Amino acid sequence: MKKISTKITAFILIAILICACNAVKRVPEGKLLLTKNEITVNDKNVSDETIFNQLYQKPNSTLLGYRLRLNLYSIANLNPDSTYQAKFTNNPNKYNRKSKWLSAKQVDRLGKSFWYHGIHDFLKTTGEAPVILDKEKADKSLFRLKYYFFNNGFFNVNASYVIDTLERKKGKIKYNIISGSEYTLDTIKTTILTPTLDSLYTSIKSASFIKAGNTYKTVDFENEKNRITTHFRNNGAYYFQPNYITFDVDTIKKINKANINLLVANYSYQMNDSTKTEPFKLYKISDVKIYSDYSPNLNSFQIKDSVTYNGFTIYSQNKLKYKPKAITNALFITKGGLYADNKTVLTTRYLNNLKIFNYPSIQYEVDKRDTTAQSLIAKVFLTPRKKYSFGTTLDVTHSNIQDFGVGVSISETVRNVFNGAETLELAVRGNIGSSRDLANPNNNFFNVSEYGLDLKLNIPRIFMPFRTEKIIPKSMIPSTLITVGFAKQQNIGLDKENFTSTLSYNWTPQKNNTARFDLLNTQFVRNLNSQNYFNVYKSSYNALNNISKEYNTNSTYYDNPTSKNLLIERGTSGFTNDVLSNSGTFLKPIEPADFQSVKSIEERRQRLTENDFILATNFTFSKTTKKDITDNTFYLFKTKIESAGTLLSAFASSTKQKRNSNGNYEIFNLEYSEYIKTEFDYIKHWELTKDKVIAFRSFFGIAIPFGNSDNIPFSRSYFSGGSNDNRAWQPYALGPGSSGAVNDFNEANMKIAISGEFRFKVLGDLKGALFADAGNIWNVLDNVEDEKSTFTSYRDFKDIAIGSGFGLRYDLSFFVIRFDLGFKTYNPANETNKRWFREYNFTNSVLNFGINYPF
Template sequence: MKKISAKISLFILIGIIIAACNAEKRVPKGKQLLASTQIAVNGKKTNNEDIHEQLYQKPNSTLLGFRLRLNLYNLANLNPDSTYQAKFTNNPGKYERKSKWLSAKQVDRLGKSFWYHGIHDFLKKTGEPPVIIDSTKTKKSVARLKYYYFNNGYFDVVVNSKHDTIKPKRGKIEYEITTNNAYLLDTITATISSPQLDSLYKTAKENPLIKPGNQFKTIDFSDEKNRLSNYFRNHGAYYFQPTSIVYDIDTIGKKNKANVNIKIGNNSYQDKDSTKTEPYKLYKISDVAIYTDFKPNTNKQNITDSISYENFKLYGIEKIKYRPKAITDAIFINKGNLFADYRTVLTSRYLSNLKIFNAPSIQYEIVKKDTLNNSLIAKIYLTPRKKYSFQASSDFTHSNIQDFGISFTPALTIRNIFNGAETLEISARANVGSSKDLANPNNQFFNVSEYGVDMKLNFPRIFFPFSTEKIIPKSMIPSTQIGIGYTSQKNIGLDKENFTGIFTYNWNPKQNNTSRFDLFNIQYVRNLNPLNYFNVYSSSYNALNEIAKTYNINPNYVDANNNLIIDKGTIGFTNDALTLNTNLTPQDPAYKEVLSITERRERLSEDNFILASSFTFSKTTKKDLKDNNFYQFKAKIESAGSLLSLISKTIGLNKNNAGNYKIFNLEYSEYGKAEFDYIKHWDLSRQNVFAFRSFFGIAVPFGNSDYIPFSRSYFAGGSNDNRAWQPYSLGPGKTESLLDFNEANMKIALSAEYRFKILGDLKGALFADAGNIWNVFDNVTDEKATFNNLSSLKDLALGSGFGLRYDLNFFVVRFDFGFKTFNPADESGKKWFRDYNFAHSVLNFGINYPF
């Protein structure tokens, strides 16, 4: 009853606050607040955003129908300084009394404090002043609406406005638009003064953006002008500008039709004090000069070294430090080719991608000795970056493993290390931390540590014994990366040494498309403290301990409280149980659970050796960071161990008792893996976005393995997955999720999110996440955890909730509250909305959006 009373009181209080807000508080006498605007097109009301954007005045923004920002603004004191001074003007003795125990300077400074001044500045900045109806702006809105429809082919459009009073201080504006019939394009002709452009136009007009029968749209004419200009400039017309294209549109004697004549004049240029014109010419590249060590801030550019290489000329103020091919491979401007803008852009992009130069400068000069006056010299100025650069960063961390941690990450970059524009990156990381959960007999504060080193060598080409130019041309900006790494952990989990190696090719088949081929991806994981397993995976220990309390018969395995001793008791009891030296039989559920716990312990505590190859392809239509109407697709195929199996069979290696091969006295992993990730965003206007993500991944063991290594398996839950579950706590299937780190070899994930603006840079989201993980084609036999057929999809878990995001421009801080909406593991029979309350919600903190 108390809870109900508290909720009722809360709702009443909120109602009083809302009712107390006066939207017209700051509306001057004789003026009206713009309560609403309506636009009717040919008698039908429209909410089209493009049309409403033409209005100079719009009502104050609302949140769920409430003018939150307007009311925040109304709460602010617009003149806090005057109000503060008035306190003392009306009561002089008050100033003297305050000055005695604060000082006059502090009293004056108090007026600038947050409570007297800052809070009102915040309310004014966060809030929104009332939108007052202005007849001048209404007329400007009418004119802009006419212009909008005129640009879309409605030359006879009629727009009227109407001002209605709702209350003495509230009004609304209604706009009536009668479009009449739109004009269509009829005949399209062209008048071109320059003969060489006239010849180019005959091939350029194959894919025009303005065609007979299309509705007249100004944007189409602008896009066609840019298309033609780009075409001409990519086919030799060096001096051509879009301003040379003029449209002559004739509607005389036509009923809702327009003839279009495309006029392209000659080149107009300034010669001293007079303006001259001449036909446009098509220019060829006669020479390409590359200045390898240009100094932009000095006039001393004395050339002391030069090299001629395959129609390129390289110059250096000092001795040239680069192999010519390393530079010329990045140049797409070739001697004898017509001038082309796209070659300039591609060259600049490739040179910047080398990461050894600052942004290049590419200039063209007319060859004065050429009698035809249609030759260009391309001059490419390169300013080298420093050969050595050093960076370092440090962090203070807190996690469920470390109560306190300090990390330090230094990095060294060496450019042009082999004189072929290669880049070597060497980075190290060191972390020391404190964890009170660990056994700490020496009472050391820093009892957790991790350190590692990575080296990456980047080649700006495909590093291969044979030429790959025909398969992967240099226009795809190919590169090769060779990397090795080592990491060591102490007092973290089972303690590990992790050795990695990678040999990767990267290239861009098309703009916004990327391809990556990992020829070799090697990982060797060595567990240094496998006996610590039951200290780390406490849920496995608790489950085993409960069984032992019933079936253990060896008193040496337990302590005074009858709990299994780690590691003597846990290993001893599992060995007794599995060798049938207890009362357990293979038919007992408890026996199967002990077997499952043992298999999991052996899998998670054993060393892993993985030699994999993979291919990854990704595509996106996203134009920039502000683009909210795009899709992304990523696919990855990976194969591991097959090469090692082929070698093992070829050289005739013997298999061990388990029927598997060993390399370096270690069973290697063998599996095939495929992943597909698709993201789609829809811009719903006014900073409202609907986002969708789907993911499917499966890894199938075969040959030398009957399960997937932990580092290559899937988990569910977390801030970027199903947000109603903690990481690793969901699945597999409809199991109870009692283990610490639940994983499997197949995953399905679906997420949908509606994002909207709340207040300034504060944004909100409503989301729903569905998905789960399963075991399939591996050694797990638990029916609840395996994916058998499409009927297993009924075990998809559903989480829903809401989130808050604050946009800091360079990244977004995110808080999400997830609620278990459908829990397939709930055996009570009530799987829907059983834990749908804040007490069982999951708070997720993240940086940037989840997808």
């Protein structure tokens, strides 16, 4: 308690010190601290960020209206070295005394310590120097404002500004804009000197950015110029550039209107000392030459092997190591076709996606054999990556199972393994960790472990016995992924062996769209230590143990006559069998509610301890408008549908296989899972300002068992809570429904999740967030009968839990470290009149740690 009060006192003192700072301490005499910019357009105040971004100077940043970074900078000593030396200049004896006590070298080094020097460097770096009002920058800002309005159709704009002095050393600037009337486009004409280009333009004219009646916007003219250039260069105009396009804007004798003449000049080039002009030519590809083992470090390419295949010629300095089809399949530049920029880009992208070459280089040269000079030779230079590469990774992990873990992965990659540009990756991984699992009687720190082996084969095409080009053309960059994996756990839950394998096909239907079809997705989970169930799922044990104390008379089931706790495994299984079979002797008749509880506990135990075999087929599609990593205005939509067991049931039915005693089919003496599952995930971001973003996410998923199953395997079910879900609850600690998370690992087969965040800048790379999360999981159309856990009608939406809170994130460029503190705002597990804000306190809050943003 004493330590906590000390920290609180220190925090209060620092806060008082910062608040008491003089914000204009670093402002020179005769200068003003810029505190505010005001912009009025036609006598109306505006807050449009785009307009304010035209200004060269902006006031110091604020946090909730307070200039924290400016005040931190004011606290800092800008010359700590001089200050430290001045202590001894004025008092030489002080230096001598310290030198005898510490040594002269240590005294000098003391001046570089954190308290004398480092803390001021930190304050200067974290802080922000005062923004001094600069008239020259205000003049530049005024010019940019006029230019901005001119580019948006206001040709007669007038602009001015005034500087208001506020209190001592503080001032603000008021910009006043009189825009005048905006200009619109009237008649649109085109003058294209090259007839072939004129014909090409006619075919795309209707999609022009420049249309009669539109407001004049400079950006529309730039977009139209780029659109026309792209179209021309994708249709053979190899030498065409945007500078050949100009616009003649005529406003003479027009009232707020402008006539536009689009001009496309002829091709101009230098010949000797003179400039020549001629109509543009449309070029065709006469040859495609591929240099398969090009080295940029060599001055020449010594050809020792070559092959011609489907109109392509492949050269090699050594014996050719690739099947010709593997390389030519990646090329969209074809002999006899028109030159096209988009084919060059697509070829480069496909070749790079093979992952067996460094980034390719594609060059064109005029074919001198063509007397019309309208042919190009395409040269594709490929530099192979190393055939073998070795990699290692080291991870430190934390999860709901492991309090602390260290993982190591060792991988070997073999490229062009079958000479068809395939990539084979073999990885061995291992993990040791610390867990508070009760299966750790010796209390060893590293008491859990996991190891595994993964094999991945990537084939850069659709691997099927029939052609798929018409369904999935190679422009969609298709690939086939075959994986096989094995993992084994020790002292983790029930100690599982997990065998997986997939045969999946991936392609990109359009830019920023991806599709994946898993023809076969197989998983076999084998529980090695099922007798450890009640040690792991302690809540189930406690519930069963409490019931046994009211009814059990068999002394061999409990540990001692005093506590009468059930023994694991003999006592738990014995008492359960006695109750369900009604074969035991009890202290009193079993109440129906207690009988149902024992039955539910046993059903859950059987479901979580039985081995699972899943043979699924699924399809995943995603679409995003995100342009790059800095884009903060975009959406992402992802959906998935999965069917498991259908093929096996169809085979068993057609071959008239026998069912087991439960009425289900088996494979390898094991009941396989049968269900259908679908998911929808939608994320949307809005950038309010450069440093303020609103992020939203919604998710819905449901898995319905049928046929051979009446429940969903644990590995395919849903859970709620955690750092990427509802952050006011721990993982698996929310739901199902209003049941109150009575089990240790609560899961169900339907999930709804909705989250929203307001993200903002705090200090430098330190970001903050306010968030709200809503959602829950339910059981539906399965074997769970508990009313609190099941979803039966729209009235069950009242069981949606709500959490809210705040977070801090530090941006390290390559990833973000995130801390979120979630508070239970609405808890459906509580009584109806005690659900809102009853647990909204630090005691019941949850601190989440995460890497990168939650969505």
